[in-house]
Amino acid sequence: MANNYEMITARVTAVEQATPLIKRFTLVRQDGQPLPTFTGGSHIIVQMQGADGRRFSNAYSLMSDPADTRAYQIGVRLEEQSKGGSAFMHNQVEVGTELTISTPNNLFAIDPSAGRHVLIAGGIGITPFLAQLYELQAQGAAYELHYAFRAPEHGAFQDELSTGPHAEHVQLYIDSLGRMLDLRQLFSGLAADAHVYVCGPKPLIDAVIATARDLGIDDARVHWEQFAATPASGGAFTVVLAKSGTELRVEEGVTILQAIEKTTTVEVECLCREGVCGTCETRILEGEAEHFDQYLSDDEKASQRTMMLCVSRARGERLVLDL
Structure with missing residues (x-):
């Protein structure tokens, strides 16, 4: 049944322009207390209210280290067809802004039964994996991250991924430079106990699911997440x-x-x-x-x-x- 969320007043303490379309926001509790604990793959709901009284509410993955609850970090992509939330975050939220956030919920958790974790990200879909990388490293798990994006300027957080503590586990794929992610080649060598996780644009998610099924990988070993409401298509x-x-x-x-x-x-x-x-x-x-x-x-x-x-x-x- 429906999750019972606690709502928390938070304050923005840092805003970073990660790419031309993506900003990273750091949030702390307004009362100075630690934020609730979470696991890699968790998201929070962020509620916003404009000066004109309009309200927006979006879900964003937590991308900070789950071991550090002094602050949360989220990444927000400015959507071309924004319903208002991403535009509000990009254009009106600054250091000192107060926001209402929910306690975390996780629909994209790491599967503890997996012998190896294969993470596949596209664009803004990198965000939940940043928290999971910390978690997997702390567990001493076997893991690898494959991150695909259109051009160098659109690869959010690529520098810290390439030079940070997870560098040896990370591979970058940049379409404009001819470095393409070959899912069939990647999956053909998967061990029987490996699990696949994908987050990003719908075409990438669909391709991962279809390729895995085509190669006989059980659906239970493929996990996906996409924070984008399905268009209200179909007849009346x-x-x-x-x-x-x-x-x-x-x-x-x-x-x-x-x-x-x-x-x-x-x-x-x-x-x-x-x-x-x-x-x-x-x-x-x-x-x-x-x-x-x-x-x-x-x-x-x-x-x-x-x-x-x-x-x-x-x-x-x-x-x-x-x-």
């Missing part, structure tokens, strides 16, 4: 809110959550609007959902008991929800 459908007796039409390009907020007084809590926080999880009474979230497990999605209203849609023409 009807949603019935059973408790309130309301029936509404969810048009193409509109999420169930947006339709509820626009046309009813029913309140639905949702921190992330990206299918990762679990706060808008709602019970399905009739019909089936097309799941696009990363919060529910495959078994939970198959059971069709609940769904995330911020990203998931109806599989048929009609859904009845426990609202």
Whole structure:
């Protein structure tokens, strides 16, 4: 069921321009206390409020050392089609800015059963791996990081990766220089106990999953994360809110959550609007959902008991929800 988050007032103590499109933000608790502990792969929800009263809420991976909870670090890419959150972080957040952040949650944890960990990052997808590198090193685990990006200026944190404590475990792939990541070659030599982790653009994630399956690598050994809400594509459908007796039409390009907020007084809590926080999880009474979230497990999605209203849609023409 939905995760119960504690919200914390944080203050920005450093802002670094890592690439033309990516900034690194360092956050501490406003009350000076240590931040909650976390594990590599964890994310937090960052809530922002503009001077005009508009509110934004995005999920960002924690990229700092999990052993040091004096501060958190997150990396934020300025998105071309920003819903407002990344633009707010880039254009309005500076040293001294107060933000509200959630306690960490981890949907992308290191699998302790793996004999070797193969990390594959694309672009901003490097962020969760930075924390995992610290964790893997502390465990004395066998690991390697493969980081692909378009051009030298777009490789965030590449200098510290190439010269820092993990340098011997890191390989960089730069498209513009002709250094391309060959997934088939990489996977062909994987040991039977190796696990693969991928974070980055959807085409990279899809390619990793497809190549692994093609080579007979079990799905349980492939882990992925993508913080980008699935577009609200697909045809229109009807949603019935059973408790309130309301029936509404969810048009193409509109999420169930947006339709509820626009046309009813029913309140639905949702921190992330990206299918990762679990706060808008709602019970399905009739019909089936097309799941696009990363919060529910495959078994939970198959059971069709609940769904995330911020990203998931109806599989048929009609859904009845426990609202």
